[in-house]
Amino acid sequence: MTYFSDNYFQARSRWRAAANLHRGRLESYEIDAVAPSDERLTIDVAIFGNPAAQKVLVISSGLHGVEGLFGSAVQLATIESYLATQQLPSDLAIVMVHILNPFGCAWYRRWNEENIDLNRNFLVGDEVYQGSPPAYPSLDSFLNPRSAPSRLEPFLLKSLGLIGRYGMSTLKNTLPVGQYDFPQGLFFGGHAPSQTRKILTDHLRSWLGAAQRVIHLDLHSGLGKWGTYQLFAELNQDAVRYQWLSEHFGDNASLERNRLLTVDADDLVYQPHGTFGRWCQAEFTDIAYDFLLAEFGTYPMLRVLKALRAENRAHWWGKVADKSYQRTKQELLEVFVPSSPQWRKIALDQGLDLCLSGINALVKT
């Protein structure tokens, strides 16, 4: 049996059924947007264990829409292979948040119903929803052509040309950082808080119950080496926390280095704005809150970028009936949730391991 589902509704109904069967308390939050089939979309939450527990493991999926078909599989596996058979310790609860961007998942997009990259929408303090990295405006015409995707276009040549012109590090520090000026473009962070953010603002605290200690695992895919994962933590140079998290989560034979990276590390791939993790930690300063973004690697970055760009063009300028529209959706799914049984097995095993490490880390706290 596979834990992977083909589409949002299949994933949701399997996950809800499993959560319900294994004593999860379910809540559903409808968003104001529909699926291609016109069906209503929801963010779903299941809480397992003692609602008064002081230690809480949060496992969230699908902040980036289509990636949710991977995260949902890990969540389902965690329910069916762990929660179905084990009693949680009385001071520990698990809060599972299922597909934070249901629109993106249902439409096979990374972005939400407003074209927002939700992991760039969580600005904090006096940050404003405007501005872009310096090189973004000059890359706009390449990244976001105002036409349906074409197979004939020399994407690779154009990309290599840009890498030659701007340098790889400029591109890496421009593309995924987040921008607030091009609402139809890639990596748009929004002009205001998204529906997902509002739902979290209103309810995350109540889902956490009496938590004093939280570890939050946010599941993603599409960045990094095939079949491996890395964890990104917002630690503000806190060496003690890094050490502790490293002991519980950092061990990594396949990457030959600690899998735990921090956003202030020099080797970080990019420095994004408006991340969900930073917001959670800013929102819950009264709770010892560790947020780990787990990135499961799939294909090389240029293939992923190519797929994102083509899908965005199809979304804005293509027609659903066009072959190219369907093809771009298929490819987007492939780059974020590869169909390879080998990838699915490795990624799922590691995802499950990560969730169990979360439980163990809290048990030992």
Ligand SMILES: [Zn+2]
């Ligand atoms: Zn992601």
